[in-house]
Amino acid sequence: MAPITVEQFRRTLTAAAAQRDQDYTHVLQAVSEDAFLHFVVSFKAKSEAEHNLMMLHYAGHGMTKNGNFTFAETTEAKKTLNADNCLLNNLKEADIIPESEHLDVLIILDCCFAHIATRAPTIPRRVVEVIAATSVQTRPARSPPHNTLTAKLAGEIAHRKRSGHKHVEFADAFQALRSRGDIVRPSHTLLVGVASVILPLNGPRTVEPTSIPASYTALFNVSVSQDLTTDEMRQLSAWIRNFHRFASLNIDNVYRTQSMSLIMRSALSVYAKLHRLQGYSLIAENPSAPLDLNRLLTSI
Numbered sequence: 001m002a003p004i005t006v007e008q009f010r011r012t013l014t015a016a017a018a019q020r021d022q023d024y025t026h027v028l029q030a031v032s033e034d035a036f037l038h039f040v041v042s043f044k045a046k047s048e049a050e051h052n053l054m055m056l057h058y059a060g061h062g063m064t065k066n067g068n069f070t071f072a073e074t075t076e077a078k079k080t081l082n083a084d085n086c087l088l089n090n091l092k093e094a095d096i097i098p099e100s101e102h103l104d105v106l107i108i109l110d111c112c113f114a115h116i117a118t119r120a121p122t123i124p125r126r127v128v129e130v131i132a133a134t135s136v137q138t139r140p141a142r143s144p145p146h147n148t149l150t151a152k153l154a155g156e157i158a159h160r161k162r163s164g165h166k167h168v169e170f171a172d173a174f175q176a177l178r179s180r181g182d183i184v185r186p187s188h189t190l191l192v193g194v195a196s197v198i199l200p201l202n203g204p205r206t207v208e209p210t211s212i213p214a215s216y217t218a219l220f221n222v223s224v225s226q227d228l229t230t231d232e233m234r235q236l237s238a239w240i241r242n243f244h245r246f247a248s249l250n251i252d253n254v255y256r257t258q259s260m261s262l263i264m265r266s267a268l269s270v271y272a273k274l275h276r277l278q279g280y281s282l283i284a285e286n287p288s289a290p291l292d293l294n295r296l297l298t299s300i
Contacts, residue, residue: 001223001278001279001281002223002278002279003223003224003225003259003260003279004121004222004223004224004225004278004279005224005225005226006224006225006226006228008121008279009121009222009224009262009279010239011121011123012121012123012194012274012277012279012280013222013240013249013274015123015194015195015273016194016195016266016270016271016273016274017243017244017247017249017266017270018195018244019167019169019172019196019198019209019210019244019246020195020196020198021198022051022104022197022198023051023200024051024052024053024104024199025045025050025051025052026052026053027052027053027054027055027199028052028053028054028055029054029055029056029057030054030055030056044101045100045101045102045103050102051102051103051104052101052102052103052104053103053104053105053106053197054103054104054105054106055105055106055107055108056087056105056106056107056108057107057108057109057110057150058071058107058108058109058110058111059110059111059148059150060072060073060110060111061073061074061075061077061111062083062109062111062112062113062132063077063080063112064114065077065080065082068082068083068084068085069082069083069084069088069113069114069115070082070083070084071083088107088130088191091105091107091128091191091192092128092191092192097126099124099125099126102125102126103126104126104127104128104129104193104197105127105128105129106129106131106170106197107128107129107130107131108131108132108149108150108153109130109131109132109133109149110133110148110149110150111132111133112132112133112134112135113130113132113133113134113135113187113189114135114187115130115189115191115276116276117276118276118277118278119190119192119276119277119278120277120278121277121278121279123193123194124192124193124194125193126192126193127190127192127193127195127196127197128190128191128192128193129170129171129188129189129190129191129193129196129197130187130188130189130190130191131149131153131170131174131186131187131188132149132186132187132188132189133148133149133184133186133187134184134185134186134187135187149177149186152177152186153170153173153177156168156173156176156177157173157201160173160201160209161201161202161203162203163207164203164204164205164206164207165201165205165207165209166200166201166205166206166207166208166209167198167199167200167201167209168198168199168201168209169196169197169198169209169269170196170197170198170199171188171196171269171270171272171273172196172209172246172267172269174186174188174268174269174272175214175216175267175268175269175272176216178216178268178285179215179216179268179286188272188275189275189276190272190273190275190276193273194273194274194277195273196269196272196273209246210244210245210246211244211245211246212245212246213245213246213248214246214247214248214266214267214268214269214270216267216268216286217248217265217266217267217268217285217286217287218265218266218267218268218270218271218272218282218284218285218286219252219263219264219265219282219283219284219285219287220263220264220265220266220271220274220280220281220282220283221261221262221263221264221280221281221283222261222262222264222279222280223259223260223261223279223280223281224259224260224261224262224279225259225260226259226260227256227260228254228260233254236251237251246267246269247266247267247270248265248266248267248270249264249265249266249267249270250264250265250266251263251264252264252265252290253290263283265287268285268286
């Protein structure tokens with residue numbers, strides 16, 4: 001894994017450990033390729049302040065074919081469509097949708113989805129986010145309607161609305177679904193960006209979600225290209241403690257290798273935005289606190 005600079009680490013972690021305040025001018029659910037193309041052409045940002053969101057939902061069969069994510073008409077996959085070429089590559093390609101168009105995309109897939117490409121440690125202004133029923137093709141991935149990913153997401157959003165939350169971040173909703181321990185567990189992928197789509201909720205809006213510490217976390221490694229002095233490590237630790245409570249960020253340990261390896265913990269929703277980003281790699285999901293080996297070994 002190629003290391004990143006300290007500045008790239010600070011910028012990407014800052015982006016991931018925030019729930020960005022983004023008001024969308026237009027929100028459209030596209031149900032066909034024609035609707036997608038119409039939206040891209042018709043709703044280009046007319047000013048710097050304008051930002052639009054397109055939501056895509058697919059409830060059919062999904063599979064990997066010849067290394068590409070593919071839609072299939074049936075489980076036998078006699079008729080298929082290369083979704084990577086026809087959809088996903090278009091959504092993330094800057095030549096087709098440049099950053100100047102201020103268009104975010106949220107894709108909800110009630111099927112399996114796998115994406116392994118690594119992203120550069122940059123901070124694009126756009127977000128292309130995918131939440132799928134599972135990361136592996138399994139028979140339960142297409143369940144009865146009340147068990148679909150869409151139904152689970154709708155239930156989680158409704159619960160937060162009843163609880164008075166001001167908004168819902170989809171990476172945070174993914175974290176909640178992931179923590180339930182279902183046999184079929186949802187997956188989350190960012191094709192573009194280091195942020196997650198946020199939608200405001202109506203109702204009492206008395207609860208600030210960023211004030212709630214995470215109950216489900218990730219342990220991960222960050223490979224930084226330069227050695228940090230003791231003073232720099234103190235400054236880094238102090239900086240990390242200033243993030244919002246929901247991020248639940250801390251440094252577990254530091255190792256000097258050919259680069260500097262930082263072992264960190266965060267809310268899964270934070271790491272989800274960093275997954276597949278250069279310099280970051282997952283170690284474990286929702287691990288327990290580290291064992292005190294000195295005490296454990298001396299007690300034997």
